[in-house]
Amino acid sequence: MRSHTLLFSLILLFGQGLAFSWDVVLHENRRYVPVENVSKFYNLSPPAKNADGFVISSATKTIKGKNGAREVFINNVKYVLCFPIINKGGTTLISAMDVTKIIEPVMRPGLIKNADSVSTVILDAGHGGHDSGAKGNRGIEKEAALDVVLRARRLLLQKGYKVQLTRSNDTFIPLEKRPAIANRYRNAVFVSVHFNKSNTIGGTGIETFALAPRGVPSMDEENLRYNDIKLYPGHAHDPENVALATAMHSSMLRHMRLTDRGIKRARFAVIRHLNIPGVLLEGGFMDHPIDGRLIASSAYRDAFANAIVEGVTRYSNAIAGNTNYQAPSAITSAVDPTPIPNLPKSLAPYDLNRGLNEAVQRAAKQLATPSATANPPISNAN
Numbered sequence: 001m002r003s004h005t006l007l008f009s010l011i012l013l014f015g016q017g018l019a020f021s022w023d024v025v026l027h028e029n030r031r032y033v034p035v036e037n038v039s040k041f042y043n044l045s046p047p048a049k050n051a052d053g054f055v056i057s058s059a060t061k062t063i064k065g066k067n068g069a070r071e072v073f074i075n076n077v078k079y080v081l082c083f084p085i086i087n088k089g090g091t092t093l094i095s096a097m098d099v100t101k102i103i104e105p106v107m108r109p110g111l112i113k114n115a116d117s118v119s120t121v122i123l124d125a126g127h128g129g130h131d132s133g134a135k136g137n138r139g140i141e142k143e144a145a146l147d148v149v150l151r152a153r154r155l156l157l158q159k160g161y162k163v164q165l166t167r168s169n170d171t172f173i174p175l176e177k178r179p180a181i182a183n184r185y186r187n188a189v190f191v192s193v194h195f196n197k198s199n200t201i202g203g204t205g206i207e208t209f210a211l212a213p214r215g216v217p218s219m220d221e222e223n224l225r226y227n228d229i230k231l232y233p234g235h236a237h238d239p240e241n242v243a244l245a246t247a248m249h250s251s252m253l254r255h256m257r258l259t260d261r262g263i264k265r266a267r268f269a270v271i272r273h274l275n276i277p278g279v280l281l282e283g284g285f286m287d288h289p290i291d292g293r294l295i296a297s298s299a300y301r302d303a304f305a306n307a308i309v310e311g312v313t314r315y316s317n318a319i320a321g322n323t324n325y326q327a328p329s330a331i332t333s334a335v336d337p338t339p340i341p342n343l344p345k346s347l348a349p350y351d352l353n354r355g356l357n358e359a360v361q362r363a364a365k366q367l368a369t370p371s372a373t374a375n376p377p378i379s380n381a382n
């Protein structure tokens with residue numbers, strides 16, 4: 001009964017009048033669909049399977065995944081999945097949640113229902129005042145974030161966008177006030193600018209956060225918590241959030257050229273209370289020797305600002321159905337008819353380091369050698 005209901009929902013969601021039959025498989029009370037269904041639905045090649053994963057592609061689109069991994073690469077951009085990819089009886093399965101919440105909005109952004117065009121960009125420089133954010137040898141997060149935001153504002157105004165800042169100087173703005181400012185605007189998107197710090201030595205690269213859908217654990221969590229099943233205002237824009245994250249993140253990768261840490265999910269206060277689409281960008285690690293040096297430079301800050309402007313433009317094109325630019329588009333119905341599944345007791349732990357590329361591993365190795373002590377990562381108590 002349950003799977004019939006879901007099948008019906010998926011047909012409603014995707015069907016647009018076409019009957020497509022998804023072979024729904026229940027696993028630990030979650031709904032999964034075979035990767036073969038996904039390739040057929042999106043007119044991609046049948047899965048080319050290798051030992052531990054699959055690739056499905058067309059001339060312009062690619063989806064790549066690995067059994068057991070909680071990540072997928074769509075058009076070469078990394079997405080942290082809601083739930084790991086599994087293999088059951090030789091069939092590779094992707095959760096229905098990930099198909100509706102990530103793959104659909106990324107593959108067909110032009111089909112997002114009621115996505116508003118963008119005339120205003122709300123730029124949110126993270127931290128401020130007594131809240132310095134992450135610290136590195138060459139600067140502090142609150143200062144770098146504000147500088148990037150001011151550079152982006154200049155460029156956006158030149159392009160004809162209206163721009164609203166949550167802070168334009170070194171003042172402390174409480175977290176809940178930031179979305180409140182943004183929510184005064186329509187035909188707007190919210191972009192929060194941050195820099196990272198390492199919990200373990202050697203963290204590097206850029207990442208983008210979109211609001212975790214309802215019923216999905218946050219990125220670093222193994223278990224669902226009470227907050228994970230709460231409905232927040234930001235959930236009304238789940239598809240736009242992923243589309244915006246895709247547009248922003250791919251632009252950041254292009255301009256900033258740092259390691260791709262992926263598009264991730266969280267329930268940060270600044271994004272969960274938004275009534276408009278929004279993302280939180282992490283533009284590198286303040287406490288990493290290479291990232292830190294870049295972040296302190298004017299060139300890198302300009303690159304970040306340009307990435308934001310390009311991201312807004314890409315998003316606008318994507319939701320308008322114009323995906324003639326290279327790289328991912330991003331979007332689905334704003335209302336997810338998928339009911340909250342019975343909550344699983346736990347999920348496989350996600351290893352943050354698993355997705356790091358060779359450059360990062362090299363950097364991490366360098367840090368471990370004595371010559372690196374001339375430029376040590378500072379331990380950050382903040």
Ligand SMILES: [Zn+2]
Pocket residue numbers: 126127133134141194195
């Ligand atoms: Zn921050």
